[in-house]
Amino acid sequence: MVYMYLFPLIFFSAEDYSCGGLLSSSSGTLQSPFYPRNYPNNANCVWEIEVKSNFRVKLTFEDLQMEGGRCLSDYVEVYDGPLQTSPLLGKFCSGYYRTYTSSSNLMTVRFHSNSRYTYRGFQAKYYSSPADESTTLLCLPDYMHVVVSRYFLQSHGYSAWNLTLNDPLCTPNITSEHVAFDIPYNHCGTIREGNNNTITYSNVIRGSSSGTVITRNRNLLLHVNCKMLQDTWAQIMYVADDNFAVNETQYSRYDVNLTFYDSSYFSRPVYDSPYYVKINQNLFLEAYLHSSDPDLVLFLDTCVASPTPHNFTTGTYDIIKNGCVRDHTYATYYSPSRHILRFKFNAFQFIQSNPSIYLQCEFVVCRAYDYSSRCYQGCVNRSKREASSEHESVIVVTGPIQLWELDPEYGKEYESK
Incomplete structure (x- = not known):
């Protein structure tokens, strides 16, 4: 039997403890090593919290005690996605208890301590919450699967029958409730770009008003991007329109x-x-x-x-x-x-x-x-x-x-x- 799992991010010191890793349940708890006893010196722990696609991660800190000041020695960092390649939501070491919500289904928490003083540390709880269901995006191994609610389109004056991709010959599947696109990574006008650590596949779903002669609505531009960071697919969707904005970001793993x-x-x-x-x-x-x-x-x-x-x-x-x-x-x-x-x-x-x-x-x-x-x-x-x-x-x-x-x-x- 062959099965796959992600290697946990675990860091060790001379002391007998481990910390960090992948947290993939819908809710759970993370805390500094030895909590509620004092955490060790020179700890460097990274947790990746990954919930189901089209859900968000909500993280609440319930206890916090570490060396204060400018947070140069001991601190906690929260990232809106993978470590180092995502925006930093917050870095702190003291003060009030904070709550963070990701823009995707993945959030990263990093805890660092130096070799001086140690304290009780922190404890936090997380849970998943549903994202906006008007648009959903899945980055699958062979294509992007995009679903747009027809109610969402109609409420903003757009017609389900006027949606096209970069290649207009690639048409969606339209039902009474949804418009669904299966967009291949190497077809339908999908554009591939890359740098040292990211591969991006992008396409645009364009829509126009349901009016027949004139319209005072802007044309709908639904940008769909699947970003690959080594073995991680970052899935992003947003609408370029001043009247409303939709942002969808998801993460999954290679197969x-x-x-x-x-x-x-x-x-x-x-x-x-x-x-x-x-x-x-x-x-x-x-x-x-x-x-x-x-x-x-x-x-x-x-x-x-x-x-x-x-x-x-x-x-x-x-x-x-x-x-x-x-x-x-x-x-x-x-x-x-x-x-x-x-x-x-x-x-x-x-x-x-x-x-x-x-x-x-x-x-x-x-x-x-x-x-x-x-x-x-x-x-x-x-x-x-x-x-x-x-x-x-x-x-x-x-x-x-x-x-x-x-x-x-x-x-x-x-x-x-």
Whole structure:
């Protein structure tokens, strides 16, 4: 069985604690380490709060005690989206308890402390609230799905039958209640732009008044944008009209599958779970990125083996780390497209452990031929990666791989228990 989850953002110090991570439930609590006891020195915790599409995040701080002043030593930061690439909603270390509401379904909270004084810290609660249902936007792997309420259009004097995209030949599906567009990333006049860390796909839904001769309403311009930040899709919609404004921003994750194959021809996938193999047997894997954009490239940054699917930090074995090959049996194969990565390594067993092995592989998605991106840096050490830019990655976990062992009585292979 193959499943995907996002690698949590966790930072460690010499003390025995962890903090940060992805919070994906509709409501919950976050707090400084050891709360309500004093937080540790040199903490750096990042929480990403991600709720369902077309919902907003509302965050309320219920307790706050840390070193005050100019907030240079200990502080909390709240971002309206991903860290570093989104507007800063607030930075504080004392004062009244604050409430923040995101403009999208994702908010980031960062807590920092230095090596001087420590205090009780903070506790905050969050919950999701529905966004304006007049317009909704989903950035799917192959297209943007936009739904506009007909009541919304009629209330502002626009006709559902006069909506067009950059390419007027791409028409919507019109029902009694909604107008729905499925806008491909590489068709219908969608424009693709990019810089060092962002890929933007944009289109415009244009509308005109329902009048037949004249109108005193401005033409409707509904700008639709899907922004990809490494492995994150930022979905933005707004209306360019002084009479009203609609802003929709959503976030979702890339879809990457990791599949075993029975040979280097990569023609027959292996769906057995667990996958029984012999010691030192060649294991062939293929990673596939689901996206309609042909100008994206997939890069394997790290692949770690573990005897358990729940712990990839201790007692593990690195096959490749930060783009650096650590296992001498690792090798890559020719891939028919940039969305596909093929590689292999030889099966092994952990000493003094059960024969099951799980893999956790970290992938990065970049623009093709963007030679400043992570995908073209190859083997780098961790400090160099952190100095250049922070980014999230697609993490895929697969397994278990189960070893066949030799039956000592009959000399035949049997299934390990």
